[in-house]
Amino acid sequence: MRQVAGRAGLAMLAVMTGVAMASLDTAIANTALPAMAAQLHTTPAGSIWIVNIYQLAMLATLLPFAALGEIAGFRRVFIGGLIVFTVASLACALAWSLPVLVAARFAQGIGASAMMAVATALMRAIYPPDLLGRGFGTNALVVAVAFAVGPTVASLILAVASWPWLFAINVPFGIGAMWLARRCLPDSGRGTHRFDPLAALYNAGAFGALVLLFGDAAHGVAPLRLGAELAAAVICFGLLLRRQRGQRFPLLPVDLFRSPLFSLSALTSVCTFAVQGLCFVSLPFYFESIGRSPIDTGFLMTPWPAMVAVMAPIAGRLSDRWSSAILGGIGLAVLSAGVMALVVLPATPSALDIAWRMGLCGVGFGFFQAPNMKAIMASAPADRAGGASGIVATSRLMGQAAGVALVACCFIVAGNGGPRLGLMVAVGFAAVGAGASLLRLRFDANR
Template sequence: MSTETISADSPSAIDGLQAERRGWAAAAIFTALAMASLDTAIANIALPAIAADLHASPADVIWVVNIYQIALVATLLPLAALGEVVGHRRIYLPGLLLFTLASLGCACAWSLPSLLAARVLQGLGASGIMSVNTALVRFVYPGRQQGRGFGHNALVVAAAFTLGPTIASGILAVGPWTWLFAINIPFGVVAMLIGLKTLPCTPTASHAFDFTGALLAAACLGLFILGVGSAAHHAPPGLVAIEVVSAVLLGWVLIRRQADSPAPVLPIDLFRRPIFALSTATAICSFAVQGLAFVSLPFYFEDILGRSQVETGFFMTPWPLVVAIMAPIAGRLSDRHPAGILGGVGLALLSLGMALLAMLPASPHVVDIVWRMAICGSGFGFFQAPNMKALMSSAPADRSGSASGVVATARLMGQTTGAALAALCFGLVGREGATLALVLGAGFAAVGCVVSVLRLVATPQHRA
């Protein structure tokens, strides 16, 4: 391994930056992460306005969301692997630049094809940001404070995903849909200027980048997300089967091809580490719960409990509010206590909260809803930072890029799968699907709790 030259204080990039520079670097990282995370959530709210303005059908305009997700998820692992070869900074900053320019393209789009083209580029830029995000956090914060850094990272992602629809609704209340994309531009420029001055250059690997493996990984993940999205939108079963089976076959080819590689694009070498594999499975379970919850809860509050849209917005607030409180606390605790215990406690609370929501009486008091949502937020916020630290610290420093790519891939695949399962629940039992989705979410959280606790008995040399 060789290390890029950055400055006289370059060793600080190995075990964190000095306090002042660390604060500015964290500001650049988290600003860009918030932008990329928000864009996965806000576009849904704008679809009716986009369809009306660009004279597009609902079936066509849904690609504004789908094509961004496919471009994002398909390239996470390849860009993470490339970050190990060229340095994470050299992926992050161009990704941020592309995301900002593509946001301008989205704001200036004059037709649906032009908007879709800009959304592809925006998804690629977001992938550049997210693929190496946690790897940079690992190098920005010193080892004794990494739990705190991952706590802040978890807070940004959770708040952006949860508050995205509310923020989008507020912007649309005062301006056109193009503002949803234009608002990224000043934040992107500021984050870029700060990042150029403060982000560390990180160690680089000596192995070459596997372009063929990267293409296989991108096709595999892209087809999987496409298949899940097709199922959620009730596409013909044959088409869904073709997409999912093709993804599985490409994944099998990729694994066989890279079985002996020291740094495969799909990091099968890292999945041989018990802590890494268990932490990834725990992450997928937890974010599937989030996807199930935030698709089903608005329907649950309005169709099952008979509440208004304004009340529903109020009821959704305790979850992100408590996450904002708990995530930094859990991050600090993860610097002193095992992730298996902290994650297990968090997911047990999340499972309990989801089950209690599903069992609400027909006409619950406001307080009955709020404290149940607070339990869910507490559990979700308590889980994320310890799990992220366990996953990242179980990978060698020279494989931080691949580990970071897995963090983002697990999050997005969990959210996408959860949303698709929620849609399936509605398709199976109609309006009662909201309750079924909450029960299913409680089950996913319970499974994640068990998997988290298993880390306490994992191979000792890989324990987080």
């Protein structure tokens, strides 16, 4: 079997550096919010925008950047996003007020979105077809571990430095990734169709309203406001679909969703990342309720990302030979069993009781990602790689955002039992995802 090395290996390093920074900064600011609020003389509620604006910018622009990648070239969009992200990270580190920091985080989210939107399409250009699963395995490893260890990385930085260094640390890595990207990323060429700014505006409105809806639902705002945000999202989606009617290269890739394999793979992705969002917000509260300290919680969370790190590359290699439907279904069944094992923990569990259950979740989660990513990309034609890549990132972020919002709903419904209810909801999402994955056997020609 051929190995990816030399120029292609350096190109992959550039892409993975960008993906790692973008993924880490999705959650890394959460840990420092109290310190930021105090130093910037703002309220805790106001500081939440430091997190929300980043997610809003990403989800609102992922699909437009994916469409732009098909037109202008994935390499150009990725490098442009890397430049914006790096400069915005420096601006975040130098911010002297909340409005300045929020504006810089918005720009940072735009840069992160450009990188994430085309990263999977670039991997399709970097790797030969018989090694593509390995590339997706590496991507799955980086994304899952970065999301999981974000709070731990933030704590380590804050232990020796102030919060601006959470953002300043991106600058040298960004400069290094830019140098590699300019030298090594392959040129995917340009498309012949035109970019549709009005469709991009409708898309931004639709996904922006959804992010606000999820965030406000998590903070228990008035139902009237939630209804207005839902209505705005529905109207914008309707306008977007009407605008795209009859287009060969729609920005929201409805053409790709006509493929049952693509649709089921996207649904599987949303369900699985909803499980991740539900678990990684519920578990710290759950561990606290059984008497574990925050330091203990950090260590107890570690087996999940550790086992993802072990399993993702293995699953990537297996997906080059075996059906993604079967591999994804097995992974999600294991994930569902692991979360259910956490639900039925004894009243006073030992560290080992918790660790093997968290490890089991990591095995299942790591076993799912690369095969599912390959299924999404393989079910799209080459000239729609950008649209498929955008859906890979969009489904991941939508699932995570929905999971976080659902935890808040569980607290509203069950009070102190919210964390346990959140884990039970996660079991349901994992089961639905496993079913959707196995349904793909009907349409998977490689089974």
